Amino acid sequence: MPLNDADLVARVLLDDDHHAFAELVRNHQSPVRGLLRNLTRGDAAAADDLAQETFLRAYKNIRSFRGEAKFSTWLYRIAYNCFREEARKRKELVGIDERQLESEPDPHTVDPALKQDLMQALQLLPLHERSAVVLCCQNGLSHDEASRVLDIPLGTVKTNVLRGREKLKKILAAWGPN
Amino acid sequence: MNENLQEDWLDARLREETPYIDDAGFTAKILHSLPAAQPRRSFRGLILICLTLFGSVLTYIVSDGGKFIGVGIDRIATLPVLWVVILAAVCGLVLTSVATAAAVVQVRDGRSG
Numbered sequence: 001m002p003l004n005d006a007d008l009v010a011r012v013l014l015d016d017d018h019h020a021f022a023e024l025v026r027n028h029q030s031p032v033r034g035l036l037r038n039l040t041r042g043d044a045a046a047a048d049d050l051a052q053e054t055f056l057r058a059y060k061n062i063r064s065f066r067g068e069a070k071f072s073t074w075l076y077r078i079a080y081n082c083f084r085e086e087a088r089k090r091k092e093l094v095g096i097d098e099r100q101l102e103s104e105p106d107p108h109t110v111d112p113a114l115k116q117d118l119m120q121a122l123q124l125l126p127l128h129e130r131s132a133v134v135l136c137c138q139n140g141l142s143h144d145e146a147s148r149v150l151d152i153p154l155g156t157v158k159t160n161v162l163r164g165r166e167k168l169k170k171i172l173a174a175w176g177p178n
Numbered sequence: 179m180n181e182n183l184q185e186d187w188l189d190a191r192l193r194e195e196t197p198y199i200d201d202a203g204f205t206a207k208i209l210h211s212l213p214a215a216q217p218r219r220s221f222r223g224l225i226l227i228c229l230t231l232f233g234s235v236l237t238y239i240v241s242d243g244g245k246f247i248g249v250g251i252d253r254i255a256t257l258p259v260l261w262v263v264i265l266a267a268v269c270g271l272v273l274t275s276v277a278t279a280a281a282v283v284q285v286r287d288g289r290s291g
Contacts, residue, residue, distance in 0.1 A: 025204070026205050034196060048204065052208060056208070059212055118195045165188060169188060
């Protein structure tokens with residue numbers, strides 16, 4: 001019988017069991033890497049580096065996981081913090097404008113072959129709406145859980161999800177058959 | 179009604195079209211980067227107790243039956259009461275400081291991440 005997250009975390013805490021931690025990584029690597037790919041607008045290499053940093057931080061700080069939230073929510077929070085730190089570092093190094101990180105690319109400049117691709121449409125949303133939509137609509141987090149992951153008020157999460165959905169619908173409608 | 183149906187359809191598409199990312203050696207890479215496993219806590223405790231006992235026995239033998247303790251107590255007994263009070267206060271302060279520092283470090287470690 002496969003062990004659940006709580007059992008695996010207990011094994012890591014009690015015995016420093018690397019195999020149990022490997023099982024946790026296997027169970028959560030896809031959604032964590034997927035979230036980071038969405039945050040980095042599809043940069044798979046950067047996303048995987050951040051995912052590696054996320055799991056290493058999770059291992060080092062696993063004692064601070066008290067089981068009050070789901071393990072996946074706790075991981076998403078670490079992943080989002082890793083992304084924010086990296087974005088801040090990049091901004092300092094190459095002088096990227098904050099508005100550039102939040103900007104919306106023009107839907108008309110997208111390769112026609114990629115149109116109708118929902119994942120491509122998602123990349124067109126600004127970061128604050130994209131992260132809220134990905135966490136709530138794709139990864140199945142509640143608004144409350146997403147507000148903890150993103151460290152923003154609950155009302156802001158709801159607004160960002162609503163606006164993100166509206167924009168997604170508009171983009172997909174614009175790409176639809178005439 | 180139509181709006182709700184469209185939102186449901188959008189959520190369903192978002193969930194369905196989320197690609198599963200194949201592990202492709204990712205977990206192995208993480209495992210390779212983990213720090214070496216620490217000895218088990220209970221084992222560590224046993225080692226500490228054994229070392230403490232060994233140190234105590236060694237000190238007792240080397241100090242000729244712990245005579246220095248008796249000598250120390252005699253010296254303290256001859257000190258003025260004020261000095262004994264100051265000595266006790268200083269010992270108490272040192273112990274409290276060490277315990278507080280250890281507690282602060284533990285709380286800080288627990289909050290990070």
